[in-house]
Amino acid sequence: MAKPRPQETADADMTPMIDMTFQLIAFFMVLINFTEADQNQAINLPSSELAKTPDFPPEGPVTLQVEKNGNVIYGIQTAKDFELKDLEKMLKDEYTQRKLMGKDPKMSTIIIRGDKNAKTGRIQQVVGVAQNVGYEKFILRAKEVAK
Amino acid sequence: MARKTRETEKLNINMTPMIDIVFQLLIFFVMSFKIVTPEGDFSVKMPMAPAEGKFDPESTPPLPPIAIRLNASMNGQLLEVQCGSHNLGRGEAGLVNLRKFILQQVAPKGGRPNPEVARETEIELTCDFRLKYEYVIKCISYVTGYREGNDVVRIAEKIKFAAPVGN
Numbered sequence: 001m002a003k004p005r006p007q008e009t010a011d012a013d014m015t016p017m018i019d020m021t022f023q024l025i026a027f028f029m030v031l032i033n034f035t036e037a038d039q040n041q042a043i044n045l046p047s048s049e050l051a052k053t054p055d056f057p058p059e060g061p062v063t064l065q066v067e068k069n070g071n072v073i074y075g076i077q078t079a080k081d082f083e084l085k086d087l088e089k090m091l092k093d094e095y096t097q098r099k100l101m102g103k104d105p106k107m108s109t110i111i112i113r114g115d116k117n118a119k120t121g122r123i124q125q126v127v128g129v130a131q132n133v134g135y136e137k138f139i140l141r142a143k144e145v146a147k
Numbered sequence: 148m149a150r151k152t153r154e155t156e157k158l159n160i161n162m163t164p165m166i167d168i169v170f171q172l173l174i175f176f177v178m179s180f181k182i183v184t185p186e187g188d189f190s191v192k193m194p195m196a197p198a199e200g201k202f203d204p205e206s207t208p209p210l211p212p213i214a215i216r217l218n219a220s221m222n223g224q225l226l227e228v229q230c231g232s233h234n235l236g237r238g239e240a241g242l243v244n245l246r247k248f249i250l251q252q253v254a255p256k257g258g259r260p261n262p263e264v265a266r267e268t269e270i271e272l273t274c275d276f277r278l279k280y281e282y283v284i285k286c287i288s289y290v291t292g293y294r295e296g297n298d299v300v301r302i303a304e305k306i307k308f309a310a311p312v313g314n
Contacts, residue, residue: 014162021169028176039183046281048288050299051187058188066280111188114280119223121276121311123283137190142284144187 039113040065040073046116051142058139060108062094064130068115070122084129091133109137189287191306212271212307213249217286219278228286242289249290249302259300265292268303276311 043065064087065073072087098105110130114123127138216229227234228241235244253268254260270290274283292301 014166018162018166018169021166021173025169025173025176028173028180032176032180039186041181045186046284048187048189048284049294050288050292051189051284052299053185053187113186116279116281116284117223118280119276120274120278120280120283121314123280124274124276124308124311127308140189140191140284140287141186142189144185 040067043067043113043115044117045113045141045143047143047145049145051144053144054139058109058111058137060098060103060105061111062091062108062130062135063111063113064126066112066114066118066123066126068117070118072126084125087126088129088133091130091135095133095135106134106136108135109139110135111139111141113141189284189291189306191308212269212305213252213290213303214271214273214309215245215286215290217272217274217278217282219275219282221277223277223279225278225282225285239285242286245286246289246293246302253302259295260302262301265301266304269305269307270303271307271309273309274311276313 063074067073072084074087074090095105098108110127112123112127130138214231216227217225218227218229220226225238225241227237228245229235230245230248233248235241235248249270250260253264270287272283272286287306291303291306292299294300
């Protein structure tokens with residue numbers, strides 16, 4: 001009768017794997033961008049070599065996105081062609097809210113992210129709506145191209 | 148004898164649940180990761196026009212704005228570029244001529260435009276309603292400055308829009 005082998009347990013050293021995994025998690029956590037509401041990927045921005053990344057983030061930003069077909073996206077809401085009045089109402093509410101919070105809404109910045117194939121007139125209409133509400137500072141956003 | 152047994156005891160922590168969670172976190176972050184292209188800005192200041200008869204010295208620049216007209220074809224392509232009464236050509240070539248024309252106005256002796264003059268120079272864009280927005284950004288890029296190596300030379304810093312033409 002053969003003598004039974006002594007039971008062997010394979011103890012792999014898990015430390016390097018766990019180190020690497022934590023580093024990967026840290027990497028993705030730092031780079032992940034949850035602000036999808038402000039950066040609709042369906043909008044194909046025009047590109048420019050002079051558009052510069054701001055040195056500091058704009059004050060009290062309000063992002064208005066104009067799709068190729070002219071639809072306006074404000075936050076998660078979409079205003080269709082005939083609903084610019086609704087957009088005006090939403091922007092007015094935002095303006096009043098900022099006033100009530102003791103902020104100067106005129107210092108807020110409207111960020112326009114327009115699709116490169118959108119009609120210029122449509123974008124000007126959207127700017128006009130924001131102007132009517134009382135906003136004065138505007139930023140036209142473009143894709144930075146490699147220098 | 149009792150002491151010897153304690154020394155050889157090995158504490159085995161069960162790592163499986165931690166590794167499971169760590170891998171789940173890793174998968175979550177990998178799946179939600181999206182490469183975002185860097186975005187840049189053009190600042191435009193557009194206060195409401197003062198009521199008729201009222202003079203606002205802050206909003207009124209010392210120099211009259213340079214009026215640019217961008218005409219579009221029926222499908223929204225850039226057709227013609229005009230500056231004042233000068234017709235500067237069609238399409239992208241028109242924009243190149245536009246930059247040259249404005250540089251002549253801002254720096255008549257040649258060379259780099261004076262940064263103070265650039266700060267005061269205002270551009271007024273009048274576009275056709277149907278013109279594709281990409282041409283407006285292109286035009287703004289051409290008239291606000293150019294790159295010389297890593298430096299950006301500014302030609303004009305103030306931009307404003309006139310009401311669009313047509314619908």
